[in-house]
Amino acid sequence: MTEKPYHHGDLRAALLAAAEAELTEKGVEGFSLRAVAKRAGVSHAAPAHHFGDTGGLLTALAVEGFTRFQDTLDAREVGATDARDRAVRAGLGYLEFALARPALFRLIFSSARPDFASPDLIAAANRAYQHLVGLVTTLGGGETDVIALWAASHGIADLSAGHKMRTLQGKSPEAREAMIRAVLLRCLPGA
């Protein structure tokens, strides 16, 4: 294995990994393309060929973020006792992702830097949304119920990621989960 081959091999993936690390350390607002390149051990202009500009890199990262977001929800849903419990668990997964990867959460939900007109990103976002719709329609809910569950889940997650909701931070994990379950249950159809 040569020390530094001119061609990286899979620079695109390496840049994405470096970008995610950079993002979690500095946040969306402190994100630096040159720092990502340096972290990947490559020249500062190397990312341009793969992603165009900074927005392109962040768009690709947002696509990856959306799938990881959905993965976290899916993982939480396994073992659900019934359809209602499954919807509640999805909301808990929403929060879990926001707390585990706040920067990625901000990138996909509260940033203007990715190109949200990108077909890939639209597709990734739609997958997550359609999954939510499926959860609610299984319970016999309609548009209003989708909005209710989404808003409550997102509100708790976003406020918790920004450390705004200190009432929840103070509680023990069990008490916190019980509280959130109670809130989410209100948003389910036929409550």
Add this chain to the structure above:
Amino acid sequence: MTEKPYHHGDLRAALLAAAEAELTEKGVEGFSLRAVAKRAGVSHAAPAHHFGDTGGLLTALAVEGFTRFQDTLDAREVGATDARDRAVRAGLGYLEFALARPALFRLIFSSARPDFASPDLIAAANRAYQHLVGLVTTLGGGETDVIALWAASHGIADLSAGHKMRTLQGKSPEAREAMIRAVLLRCLPGA
């Protein structure tokens, strides 16, 4: 009135106004301190004396933003038929502010650039939170109810400000408001 006095007179206020204009045009992530100074017709290092660094300016702007946020909610609450309607109207004001001033909304809720340890900012945020607590406790609600109403209001507002919730965008203003009222009512105590 001389054209350009060396001392501005009230540069601090002028910079805050310029900063808000700059923020609404470029967003938090495109915010530039030098552009603010140029907009105020002053040297690029002038803001430093009044606000220290960029974070200081954005912190002061966030304090102003929080009071305007609360003003919007208060304005919506006048004319409420009862306590329940008042809480619902507060939620509608939450959304109104997020749509009218999305950049300011992002600054106070989803940005890491202001110094949220600043006493002024903490005080402004606490005022808004205590007002929410008052709305809920008047209805006989507890901690869980506060979280429910806040999360739903914030979720709807944040997702709408980011143009993520297209279900609501498509509706007419009347249908939209009716839908949101239905969601918020679920979060009130004794639903």
Add this chain to the structure above:
DNA sequence: GCATAATCCTGACAGTGTAAAGATGTAAGG
């Protein structure tokens, strides 16, 4: 093997935030 394309680097440019030091006005005290 050779032309071509893909990949990565170097160098340059305008723009950014911040710090230091100088310029200019204001205010206070004698």
Add this chain to the structure above:
DNA sequence: CCTTACATCTTTACACTGTCAGGATTATGC
């Protein structure tokens, strides 16, 4: 009134940023 101190603003400088143009290197197709 004059001077001394202070507040305010400018100028200059530096390191850093994203992006572009052009050159160097390697892989690929024929």
